[in-house]
Amino acid sequence: MSYSTPPFKPTIPLEPFTISIPDEDIEELKTLIKLSRLPKETYENIDAEKKGFGVSRKWLEDTRKYWLEEYDWRKQESRINAQPAFKATVKNSDGLEYKIHFAALFSKRKDAIPIILSHGWPGAYIEFLGLMEVIRAKYSEDELPYHLIFPSTPGYLFSSSTPNDREFAIKDVGYLYDQVLKGLGLGDGYIAQGGDVGSHITNELGRSHEGCKAIHLNMRIVKPAPPGTPEHSQPWGIPEFLEWLQKYGYNLEQATRPSTIGLVLGSNPISLLCWIGEKFVEWSDETPSLDTILTFISLYWFTDTFPSCIFSYRYGFGSKRNVHTADKEYQHKPTGYSYFPKEITPIPVHWVKTAHNLVWSREHKTGGHFAALEGPEVLLDDVEDFVKQVWPEVSK
Incomplete structure (x- = not known):
């Protein structure tokens, strides 16, 4: 399959994956409906x-x-399976194994830039399905400027479930994703992108992992600026x-x-x-x-x-709300931000500046919560413009 060959020999177990739901499961679903x-x-x-x-x-x-x-x-299953997908086996910091499912578009170019794109809730990696199709229409695998990884968050769809006997947080997701990228030979320098829950994963990658050189967000929840500052809101x-x-x-x-x-x-x-x-x-x-x-x-x-x-x-709002603090810390990595007005939390650009090293932003007149799903061409343009601006500097 085109776009399916990793650029380096993986140092982690990696197996191709296709969806094949049994007929009896489909019939059971119809019966329950x-x-x-x-x-x-x-x-x-x-x-x-x-x-x-x-x-x-x-x-x-x-x-x-x-x-x-x-x-x-x-x-729908056939459409999804038209994109290359894999399961990688990686270990967390305690040595426990997880299988991380992801779709991928690998380039043949030696200078291709690795980008990992994280989905939100109630989405899944197929939020990016239209984006994958747009990219394949725009670039052949010989021309593609990027290696693109679209993982399923642990607990979602085909990745390992969250553990039953211990806590599991965004920090754990970031660690596992970084391990996947390292195992693919892409972990020394990559860009992360995400919205919703994916924005928290992306922010964690930028905060805690040196290999993540810059991040792009299409959603970010930050507090209003302090009173007395130009960005303050009532x-x-x-x-x-x-x-x-x-x-x-x-x-x-x-x-x-x-x-x-x-x-x-x-x-x-x-x-x-x-x-x-x-x-x-x-x-x-x-x-x-x-x-x-x-x-x-x-x-x-x-x-x-x-x-x-x-x-x-x-x-965010439950029993562990004070445990995970990454999103409360200033993000020093170069950040891009795409503002969509129908987002459920349409945080203005000037608020994001108070929490991030914001080097690129774009405010759109249309678009909602599911940016990649609603406007794959729009999001692709934003990510490409951001990457063109930051990569020459951060990849040195």
Whole structure:
């Protein structure tokens, strides 16, 4: 397969990977969708989108019908498998083995720049699927200026699950990713990119790993600048807090009751559709197609990974919120930042400057939370412009 040959002989176990969901799993999913009851109509779920109450019962009914009658998993599976993918075996700092799944586009160029791109929640590495297709249309593998790695975060899809007997945090993810890059011979100098949870992973790579020379973010949560500085904004009042709470109620649930929400959504595909589908509908500037939304949800279901994918939320608002401090420290690595106005937390560029060595930024007029999914050409342009600016300096 094109773009599938690593530039160096790996020093870690590396095996090609393709998705092949058994027929019986697909049939079981369809049966569960059919048997799941649609709740009755209420004031809250009629025209819920207009009222700001989430997805409506009608949206659920129509999407369920499409899932059963028109959605073609095998078609989506073939599209995903058209991109090279692997599983690498690496060890954490305690010597425990993890398998990290990733898609990759490897270049034949000797001077290709390694870039690792980290997804968020409720996404997956397939957030970058359109980006991979755009890149392949733009560059042959002989011309591609980059080696691109798109990992599945531990706990998501095809990577190892988070451990059952110990804590696991963003710091652990960063360590494992750095080990993957080193094992591929790309760890001495690379750039990291990410949004949402991926922005925290990317920031951790920049903070803790010398091989990461610069980072690019399409989401960053930082506190307002201190009073008396030009970047300062007024503190929130009650209206602002209530607006925030409407957007982040899911966050508090996943942070404070991860067991309950994990068990609820891991046991019923219609519940999973409601919880995750809502985010794609509300957090995107333009709602993705039903095929796209259902592919994410189907993958979560087939891999039974929703309960393990929300581990990072306790470090923001849950029981471990004061343990992980990387995002509170100033980021000294050169940083690029792409601002999208429909992001759920549209942090302005001047706030990011207070927490980062910000050397490049771009403010867009459109775009939402799922930057790579919504506008792969736009994000690619941003990353390429950032890399062209910083790489000549940081690669010395």
